[in-house]
Amino acid sequence: MNNRVLSGMRPTGRLHLGHYHGVLKNWLTLQNERDSYFFVADWHAFTTHYSDKIDLETNVSEMVVDWLAAGINPNTSTIFVQSKVPEHAELHLLLSMTTPLSWLERVPSYKDQQEKLKGRDLGTYGFLGYPLLQSADILIYKAGLVPVGEDQVAHIELTREVARRFNYVYGREADFEEKAEAAIGKMGKKQAKSYRLLRKSYQETGDIEALSRAQALLKEQQNITLGDRERLLGYVEGVGKIILPEPESLLTKASKMPGLDGQKMSKSYGNTISLRNTAEEIETKVKRMPTDPARVKLTDAGDPKKCPVWQLHKVYSDKQTCDWVKDGCSNAKMGCIECKQPVVDAIKAELGPMQERITKYQADPDLIKQIIHEGSEKARIVAKETMNEVREAMGITY
Incomplete structure (x- = not known):
């Protein structure tokens, strides 16, 4: 499990106390403990607000201002804007080729949101496919942990399934076993023996503790490349090379910030107190x-x-x-x-x-632009590395 976390917000309006207590306070803790990536999900704003005249440029900038004012530190976190990293869209497209339609239709929020937002025309592919775009957002950074509330756990489960299917279809190198065995040989006799025993235990008896110990053993290895490590992670589980690691949900403490009417604080209920x-x-x-x-x-x-x-x-x-x-x-x-x-x-x-x-x-809009630009460029470097691996696995590097 890597140390990277990823989380985002849609810029559809002013932030309120529900955002601060439910999300931002958690981010403040995470940014000091983990490699944190926080993004403004501007493409996601179109999934339900595509026909609204939202001033996205202002909303994006103001959202980043609010994050900074709440204490999010651009020196310890990567703050970026989704649309400034177009690789998100490319991975979303490629993942859509292997993702069954039924997986998207069964995501609980698909029917829930249609029920709640009856006044909007949500019969679009963008709305049906937004959980897959969320999956791309996560997988492109190989985020190990995604902070979510209980209502979002299903989205992370979908992401895990999408990654697992992709790895199964495209992680099958022709000489995978030979490369995996060669990588084991680089670990040193004692570690190689431990790895083989743990792999055998997991594959023959389904011992989850053996899987965890094998993953920990590989994480400590200094003698093998990142590619070999991912190959050996897949070899333990009986699949091919793990190109897109499966993320885990990081359940946030239930923080149902009450609104002015006693319901959960939400813009759609008109019961908020804005941070401003x-x-x-x-x-x-x-x-x-x-x-x-x-x-x-x-x-x-x-x-x-x-x-x-x-x-x-x-x-x-x-x-x-x-x-x-x-x-x-x-x-x-x-x-x-x-x-x-x-x-x-x-x-x-x-x-x-x-x-x-x-x-x-x-009072310093240039600073905000600079923070967004630098964070998005940093995020894009990571996204490009992942896309190189994805394209190579799918055979589209010509």
Whole structure:
């Protein structure tokens, strides 16, 4: 398993607190632990918004500004834009040649999104094929880990199946076994013996631990090339050379950021607080939030569990404040406006410094262009290497 992670966002509008708590805070941790690739998925914006007049140029730039203001560091992460790495599209096309249509039709989000977005014409190949474009996004960087929520695990499973099928069809070198045996000979007697025993154990009994140990053994090898290592990884599993490694899901901590109405915060529900909302806008939005309908008068007791504001307290308030809210609401000791104030203050405190950084980055558009250009060029170097291997495996290097 390699150390690289890949994640992206579609630039279809302003980022909100749901993006920050659900995605960006996780990225902030990952960028210090792993080789992190974060991209603006501008082509993916067309899968559901192809007929909308989105100002993509502005959206892309503003999204990168928000990432930087949230703390994503271009010196430790690779920040890039999908369309600036056209190899994504080439790999998507080539993978489509071997991917069964039924695999795409069974992706859970295919029917779910059609149901949720009934007002849009989603009977397009782009919408049907967007999970495969996601697979190309991941596989072209040979990302070992992809941070996702539970609702996206099916997409990673599809990616694994796509990679496995591609490796099976195109990883069959004519002299594969001879090359694999020659590579084992380069490992040294002790390691070669261990490798053979682990391979035998996995192939004869399906011992998953033996597979993991064989993979770890190969990762430590200094005497073999990257090509030989991938060849031997495939040899353990009984397939050909692994051209496109299968990624793993990195499940992110369930972070269902509540919206202003108690549902999950989402642009489609119109219940968001944007990272760029002013202090006045934040105050107005929170103070207009619905509360427990049982509390008609100040003297009516309420139940915090029935109030959307309580969901925000669970995100922003410490135990002492939460206890104060439960007591004040359940025993009618406070009004709803008083209860909302700590949430207002906490959101302002969180977004204030971020908005100062947003203003600073907005004042230097050339810096943003430079960060996007340099990150996209770095990403493209990796993407080109993968495409060279893919073309060679498919016999289109003429």
